[in-house]
Amino acid sequence: MTSETGTAAPAVELIGIGKRFGAVVANDGVDLVLRRGSVHAVMGENGAGKSTLMSMLFGLLEPDAGEIRVDGKTVRFTGPLDAIAAGLGMVHQHFRLFDSMTVAENVVYGAEPRRRGRLDRAAAAARVRELSDRYGLETSPDAVVGTLSAGARQRVEILKALHREARILILDEPTAVLTPSEVDSLFAVIRRAADDGSTVVIVTHKIHEVLAVSDEVTVLRDGRVTGRFATASATGEQLVHAMTGREIEVVQNPRSGTPGEVALSVEDLSVTDAGAGVTHIDAVSLTVRRGEIVGVAGVSGNGQHELVAAVLGTIPATAGTVRLLGEDVTVRPVRERRALGLAVIPEDRRGEGSAVTMSVAENVTLGHHRSAPIGATRGIRRGWMSLRAERSRARDLIRDYDVRTSGEQQPIGSLSGGNAQKVVIARELSHEAPVLIAEQPTQGVDVGAIESIHGRLLEYRAGGGAILLVSHEISELLALADRVLVMYAGRIVAELAGAEATTARIGAAMAGAAAHDAPAAPDPVLDPEGPRA
Amino acid sequence: MHVFELGFIAAVLLAATPILYAALAGAISAQVGVFNIALEGQMLWGAFAAVAGSYYTGSAWGGVLTAVISTALFAVILAIGAARWKADPIIIAIGTNLLAIGLTGFLLRVLFDVSGSFSPTGLQGLPKMAFLADVPVIGPVFAGQTALVPLAFVVIVAVGVWLKTTPAGLRLRGVGEHPDAAASLGVNVASYQSWTTIAAGALCGIAGAQLALGNVTVFTENMTAGRGWIAVAAVMLVAGRPLWLPLACLGFGAAEALGFRLQGIGAPQQLTDAAPYAITLLVLVLTRVRFARRRQTVA
């Protein structure tokens, strides 16, 4: 452990922190030291345990093992309020703001300046201006938060923490929703805060950001620390190696032969939410052929989910067309799209992909309930279901997909995450639809299940299926996809095929680097459809 | 003709006032994110408690106080169930609405040994503001009303201002808009929700008191007759802008008052009774047509 040269203790010390969720070890013996006045990057892939670690530092979770010290004193946080009182502030990846209120109201909420029992708006606005000036956070106190851009909303979140006198600022994936120029100004703010004596932790998986803004780096993998660096002497390669560890193992991607005809094609698809004035996806075009897995990479919230929803038909497209097996389905209902040959493994398993109170059998039946063997499509039994067929089909799928359950009547909500995901995957794959969309198919799933899911997807491709695979995990995309499209801010900013698809290049494009500094992007891969306004 | 029109305005105000209090109760519940459809039952309970209170204390204001306190207590069921225990507010409200109907009828029999309605001789109604009688314009409109009528508008403005200008008001609004955000900043969400729901009960108590001791001086079984539901619709109509409530409620009051007028010239009571509901639904649809069209052009 680094020994502090100054007399004062480090701002924060985490010693031997451990945390497990059921059988999953999220953190194991993690040590982390944050020097006062420094910018410290905590790096790692999704699922490496960064968020868990930060949640414990901010009092959202309690560690199972280890000790947290703030300014040399051991602390025990029972909630975020304790952490705030100890001088910590956290900016979450998903903002927690009141859209209908002004910037000043959001900043002072819960710690309001008062004058004769009333909210002192002038003082609140003055406070916002004072903090904005001090840290270079450009905002207008009277603007309504709902009308602001993501970057401006993030500044409000930072101001909230600063208003509460936070000396230690945790930023969770702060650049995920920012445009490149907003990233630059955020970094300027971070530097200024650190120079001012604050301690800043930035949680990220983007290498160039770490190199650009931090003083020190701690890298996590599978819940353990796999590297500590002083940024000045670290290289990108070292960080990638510490982060992935797997880069040395060459991922075996058994590429298929020549893909067949186009099964899914999306042309200039846009989805806009006029109410909120947000463009979720902007003129996206892509094609997926039979026998091909097309990966979609991107940091969460860059339009991937809206793309999937618009292709499935659960949200309307504002412009553009969606073709399934050559047929224009842009305005068709979900049922017709599925009937034509579309299956979807959704990202939100509990919210969208299952009904937690219903049994495994009932969950695996949706979409199959009107077709053989469960439902009859013609004759007197049309519209009726055979419960016996439902049960026996469910039992078969439970066996084939190795779902650990006490039986097909067990509620899916009581299964572990991985087993519930297998049920969802069994349901969707058993459609044997020509087109499959798999959105984060291995999220929250243990290692064994990941392998089996990956195997299933490769089999599906070998059987002539066309797969659109949306994932945050670069390693997953490299292992499975024939081509990788990268989404950033609602647009496809890069298409990388074969040898071009490397962790570094996908990662750079995910961070918006391709759109940001053009020279870094190699020639023909940028935006295959040519420039669009 | 002039007096006739002012008289009509007075009738509109009279019809609108109970709905206005109940709608304000619904609106503040909505502000903290509790879907409150218990207004009908709470108002009915308030009406009964007002009459009983006035009967026992011999003072109409004693009745109002009884109504306010006991209806707030009645609302504790919803407050604890929905806000603290996160039970379904709709099911609780269906239950408490039935409970109010049953309990008022039951107590009418047990306490006063009557059924149907209760108006003993000497039951004190709320005093009218007769001292205003000679003031031009205001006189004809307000002289025949109780003080609770103008107070309704004062209360609405006060609540609106309180929500806008005090720290507690700010926190209350935040609780409804984004409970997680409010909780992460140290605001006790369940506490704001339950106290607001209880305050809403108190307002329904006033609504019931005005209905039973102001509009008339009698308690009749099920005398709220759906006014609580119209209040719920009014809350939907103004969609979180409490200062618009008076307008919505005056509209419904006008429908009811117009119904009385039409009855006076021979229209059947059955049809005029239905008018407020039909008009409420129609207004809801009309305000949503714009919304639906906007959504369509987006799609």
Added chain:
Amino acid sequence: MSTTERPPVPSADAPPARHRAARLLGAALRHPAVVPIGAVVLALLIGAVIILAAGLNPITAYAAVIDGALNPDSLDYTFSVWGFICGMALAAAIPLRMGEFNLGGNGQLVLGGLTAAVIAGYAPLPGPIVIPLAVLGAAVVSGAFGALSAPLATRFGIPIIISTLLLSPVAVAVGSYLVRFQIGESGSAVAQTPRLPEGARMWALGDLSYSNVGLLIIIAMMVVFWLVDTRSAVGYELRVVGANRRFGAYGGVRVGRLALGAMVAAGAAAGIVGAIIVMSSPYRLIDGALISPGYTFAGLAAALLAGGRPALIPVTAILFTVLQVGGAAMERSADVPRQLSDVLQGVVIVVLALRTVLDQRRSERSSA
């Protein structure tokens, strides 16, 4: 995060006998029937406290309720009321299965009764034709009326619970107006239609005077709902949408159409109940007589207590039937006002809502 484990199985080395008893007790407490039964027991206790507070004897009161409803002389009447409450429970339960509340049962009931009174009273057709025709007509009219709420919800975003509540009094008022001024019996002091002709009265069941073939129609409707709910594609879709609306939409269920179908079926069920009541003794539509017994809310209470599950509705309906029928007897012989029945209905629902939460919490804790 979402690693919900099954309830931990106790370790094997714990003392086995005590353990098994505890486990049996735990399993018994987790049984799905515990919540509704607990709600009823608690409600009866609260009712007893209320009766005591009123200075009366709860035991005599409850004994009078049971005797009034279940003594052999009144069983005929009790069964007919049970049928009506079951029918109105269907009107509430069908939409409830997909998570929607139909609180407009009164309006649907009245329109059905009105339609039947008009058809049965005025169509010059023989009984075997006019009786089914009247029932069917009632189903169509009330079904169409119930259906109005579906587009109001899907097109205009007005929740079904609100629109049914606002539409209902309009229908009730129109019915009342027609009975009073248009189709009423002239010269009668009470607003009522003329007695139906002999041939247009619901077929009797043997020599029973209250229960008739209408009861069989309602039982048939319940069987159909049970079949549809458990083994038809539509019933499956209703349950899926009720359990998780987004899951249904994602799986290709057309939620808007389903709501339309559910509201048509609910309205039709209520309409048929109205028709049967009108075509039963005293064979006429009396203003207010369809609503005042409170079948709509007793049915809603039964549906809520059953959680919308068709197989449980006949059972939960028994409770509210006993309260309803026995309430009058209780008033006569124990001097406890019959409104206590409404109080108990309300208490059952409130307790049920609260108990469900306790149950949820318990299962969450055991799976944490």
